[in-house]
Amino acid sequence: MDLVPYDEWRASAVDPAFSEWLRSLSEPEWTAVVNHPFAASITRGDVADDDMRRYLIQDFQFVDSFTALLGAAVASADNFESRVPFGRFLGETATTEEKTYFHRALAALGATPADLASPPLEPVTADFRALMDEARTSLDYPLVLAVLSVAEWSYLGWASLAGEPSPDNFVHREWIELHEGPVFRAWVGFLRGELDRLGPGLTSEGQLRVLDFFRRAVRLELRFFDMAAGA
Numbered sequence: 001m002d003l004v005p006y007d008e009w010r011a012s013a014v015d016p017a018f019s020e021w022l023r024s025l026s027e028p029e030w031t032a033v034v035n036h037p038f039a040a041s042i043t044r045g046d047v048a049d050d051d052m053r054r055y056l057i058q059d060f061q062f063v064d065s066f067t068a069l070l071g072a073a074v075a076s077a078d079n080f081e082s083r084v085p086f087g088r089f090l091g092e093t094a095t096t097e098e099k100t101y102f103h104r105a106l107a108a109l110g111a112t113p114a115d116l117a118s119p120p121l122e123p124v125t126a127d128f129r130a131l132m133d134e135a136r137t138s139l140d141y142p143l144v145l146a147v148l149s150v151a152e153w154s155y156l157g158w159a160s161l162a163g164e165p166s167p168d169n170f171v172h173r174e175w176i177e178l179h180e181g182p183v184f185r186a187w188v189g190f191l192r193g194e195l196d197r198l199g200p201g202l203t204s205e206g207q208l209r210v211l212d213f214f215r216r217a218v219r220l221e222l223r224f225f226d227m228a229a230g231a
Ligand SMILES: Cc1ncc(CN)c(N)n1
Pocket: 059, 062, 063, 151, 152, 155, 221, 224
């Protein structure tokens, strides 16, 4: 979508939130991520084991950089109340939730310890890690937020489209459950709320920088699902 400055855009927007400006200017890729055939296949529980294994092996490498980026959010947030949700989510990601999921799911899919420790990276995985590292080392809170928000909000998007009944296979079912439900929705609401709190006060140059990180992350999400689908 055309690059319309936030102040101009919000004058006629139905929802003038800064996060909505970022999302709507990231179309059509945003919708392509949320409605991606690979994501839809996860929600139906019919991704072939080989494809799911390849996707999760690459995603485990994504999660490593993502966890480091959560640490940068703790470090760069502008107040204590904002640091706390990042610290909580970081603990969950690093210990219980995603870590045990990956180990159990990849074992069930026949992955080896080497597949978890040091697999060859797909180009999109390397590019996504580079973007997360760029945001992390900037220690610029709105840029960190932009990348985290894309990852979580877009995953909430496709996971919310899952119908009933949930897939029997825990590899699919738990991956959906990790990305939807009241707790995950509140987490995404928090991330968006932080962007909405800080974005309007940035200079127009700063706003465009956040948009640039947001858009790059959306394009990478799309390429990541394309890679998973073998496209
Ligand atoms: C590529 C990607 N993007 C987002 C998420 C959601 N945490 C993820 N696990 N992987």
